[in-house]
Amino acid sequence: MYALVDCNNFFVSCERALDPALEGKAVVVLSNNDGCVVSRSKEAKDLGIPMAAPAFKYKDLFKEHDVKSFSAKFELYNYKSQRVIDISRSYVLEYEVYSIDELFLELSGFKYIDIREYCLKIKNEIIKQENIPVSIGIAPTKTLCKVANRIVKEYPDQFDGVYILDTPEKIEKALKWLNIGDVWGIGRKLAAKMHDSGVYKAWDLLQKPEMWVRKIMGIHGVRMMNELKGIRQLELDAPSPKKSIAVTRSFMEMLTRKEEVRERVETFGMYCSEKLRRQNTCCRMVTVFVQTNRFRKDLPEYRNAITQILPNPTNSSILIGRVVNELFEAIYRDGFHYKKAGVIVNDFVPEDERLISLFEEDTQNQHLPVMKAMDAMNKKFGKDKVRLGSMSGKNTFERAILSPEYEAFLKNNTLPEANFRFH
Structure with a gap:
């Protein structure tokens, strides 16, 4: 048997875990730039607020029904997700993380216990420790687990959060x-x-x-x-390790100054490097792209991308930053309003299996101790506490609606598990 542990309205539940006063109220969580609704409480769904609804179109409804709206706090959500995973996996030998709010548990060896009661213990433990409500569907296959989970969410009071198709x-x-x-x-x-x-x-x-x-x-x-x-x-x-890594963002507002766009692109390159080191791989290919806002027909349009093959595989933020800067110089054009940019790295090799060119200087090993130290300090003290000089540390997009409870939470907690970036 499998069990699917699925967090209920996960982002909203994380907000309620921070502020219990939100329980029973209509709550929505907004996407990057506070643009669209990405999570809704049951009360918000009952008001007819659809998923991905543009927030500006529902301002009047939010005000009329006192709907609480919050900017997405992916650092917190990822941290809470890891806590739910840690609690759930402590009950089993095998598991699979399916998404930020779902994981499958392998229960085939549990022949002499009441599986439903066992999963109730998991559900109650998650509530007790993290105050995140979950639904658990149990079935012989993963597809039927999804069915069982849907039944639980459709009839939460009837099945106490756990249902088994046996x-x-x-x-x-x-x-x-x-x-x-x-x-x-x-x-x-x-x-x-x-x-x-x-x-x-x-x-x-x-x-x-x-x-x-x-x-x-x-x-x-x-x-x-x-x-x-x-x-x-x-x-x-x-x-499995990723075969390519991309860090791309749409900007809060269109950028016209070259140095502003350059800083963003170089920062994206740094984050690609961090992700490479996290999975102990190096890349041999780097791509940079920039583009204007294709919806602004009143402005000139421009988009371009360029790729470079590296002579030696690397995951050094310094080396990748230099390449990204060279590629950016090659494709940047003055006179445009840039809305989006990104860096993509691919063609990976394991960090300890690098084949280097005899005719090119290899400084990867010189940079590696510094990179590891920087990663360790950021993991301990919080993201971007230590960064390269070319990184401003400012957000590419805006999160204006952050609750006082979250600000207080950040003062008393570091989130070493949070891998989501907001730049």
Whole structure:
């Protein structure tokens, strides 16, 4: 059996963990630049506030119903996510982190205990330690775990946050209830195609011949059918190193000064370097791009990108910063209003398996002790406490609605686990 631990309205729950007075009130969390709604409490959903709603369009509704809105605090959310993961994984031997607010637990070896009661202990422990409510769906396959989890969220009072699909009768009843568009892995376009063929519920899909499913969805569809039948097709995945790393941002306002854009681009290069060191790899290729606001038809448009192959693989912030600066000089043009820029690194090699050029100076090993020391200090004292001189430390985008409770929290806590960046 698998269990899916899913945090309820995770970003909102983190806000309520900071300020319990928000409990029972309509709360929304806003995206970068406080632009769109990225998380809603049940009370906010009941007011008809949709996901990804532009905040400025709902200002009047927020004011009328006293909806509390907050800027996203991804440092805090990532920290809370790690705490939920740590508590959950302490109960099992194998697990898979699926997203910032979801993880799968392997329960196949738990044959002589009450699995539902065991998962209730996990749920209660998370509430007790972190004040984050979770829903736990238990089933023989990962896809059915998603179904069980949806049932828990639909009927929270009925199942006390935990539901188990452990019999054919329960599975059949659940699949006859679940809309085909809500099945894990089926999007809107595929759901519309299913509707055209008379498949409206998940159960309807199981009544179709395998050849039909294979024709419509390929081998992915056959695996999905087996998962819905309770035949395990998807195992737990171990996290693997990334094959490319990109740090790209849209700016709060359009930038026209060259040095402002340069500082942002060089900072993005530094963050790529940090991520490379975190997974103990070096890159051999660096790409830099800049672009104007394509929605401003009244302004001249410009976009460009350039890539350079490095003679020696590196993860040094100093070396990558120099390359990024050279590439930026090659593509920057005066007279434009820049809205977005980014740095992408790829073609990785393990840090201890670097092949270097005989004809190029290799300073990676000279920089490595400094880089490691800088990373260690930032992990201990908080992000960007130690940084290179070219980094301003200022945000690329704005978070204007930060609660006093969060400011107080930051004064008394460092967040060493927080890997999300806001520059």
